[in-house]
Amino acid sequence: MSNFGFTHLRLVNPYDVAFREARSAIRAQHVLEGAEVFDSLAAAIADCNLVVGTTAASGHRDLHSPLYRVEAAGSLLREHLAHSPAALLFGSEKFGLSNDDLSHCHWLLRIPTRAEHGSMNLGQAVAICLYELCRDAAAVTHSFDPAPRASAEHYERLTELLLDLLARSGYTNELTSHSTALKIRRLLLRAAIPDADAETWLGILRQILWNVKQTAP
């Protein structure tokens, strides 16, 4: 909750030992110290006009309520939270929400887990639901600005240096072979060198070449 900026934690008849231990959570003290304890679910959700339950069920149980995947539930909850308070209900680690609890819910959500292993760790389920509420769909399309690649001029100088070096090192023996030059140029192009790294690579090749020339017999 603290990671994603949610502060209103409400607990219904919490297990005191676990709750007191949790209070030591680093950097989340403000959430736990502000937590409100209720002795009934009805009291805990009284001021909310949308109540959403979480369930691992994908059909075994007769749910009586609409069931949405968390991807869809997230956008509906976000819309609602823009103007009104909503409650997102989680059951106990062991049993989840009871049928009584579920009857208070306008609708339910589930995380798309495998059918063979549907039930999740409580903390992980909460983290995923709150992440989905904070998720920025625009971040998917806007983030992929690949680093600009080195210019053709840089590539050409790299190719020349590498060809010189390879000839002097005995890797290629026909210095003038046109097809060797083409192979090396294509080899370098496939390596996708970022523009910001071009000078470093040129420096490396120059240094090796200088050293090879110095030690040449």
Add this chain to the structure above:
Amino acid sequence: MSNFGFTHLRLVNPYDVAFREARSAIRAQHVLEGAEVFDSLAAAIADCNLVVGTTAASGHRDLHSPLYRVEAAGSLLREHLAHSPAALLFGSEKFGLSNDDLSHCHWLLRIPTRAEHGSMNLGQAVAICLYELCRDAAAVTHSFDPAPRASAEHYERLTELLLDLLARSGYTNELTSHSTALKIRRLLLRAAIPDADAETWLGILRQILWNVKQTAP
């Protein structure tokens, strides 16, 4: 991992006590029993041609590598996993990945946590990353088929029954008042009764009306 169907767990110098305890995880035994242990990160990732690191950093540390939000990282990883193996690296609960570890990564991802509380619980961070890999963007738009509402005919019968009941109960005293009828009709329309519930509501009103008629003086 088991919840989302990921099975290849690789551990580099794990803390044995914690690892042995984790092996008792219900329904995730197949993941833990199949886990491979390595004594160096290089050995653990040797057969992967994409290595992605996770970090809580949002700029404090000089990262030297491209850093994407998990929303964007998820789609890039998914594309890669369609044809080649990738490694997703998580550091220890306490310290995260070291600079040595990060130098093995092609790029890094971060979960969009609050700047004031960036560092996440390890299990929750893993859950969110794997959820993002399984997330179905289409589920957002395809899930909201609201239940069809009761027909105008049902609404009209409900309005009539309720008007009759309210008049007999003394809630309205002018049975013939046209504006009262309009108010009640609008009141019911705003209640958005699902089609599947219309007969139940009609039955309830009829029963109450019958009872009121029986007990009328």
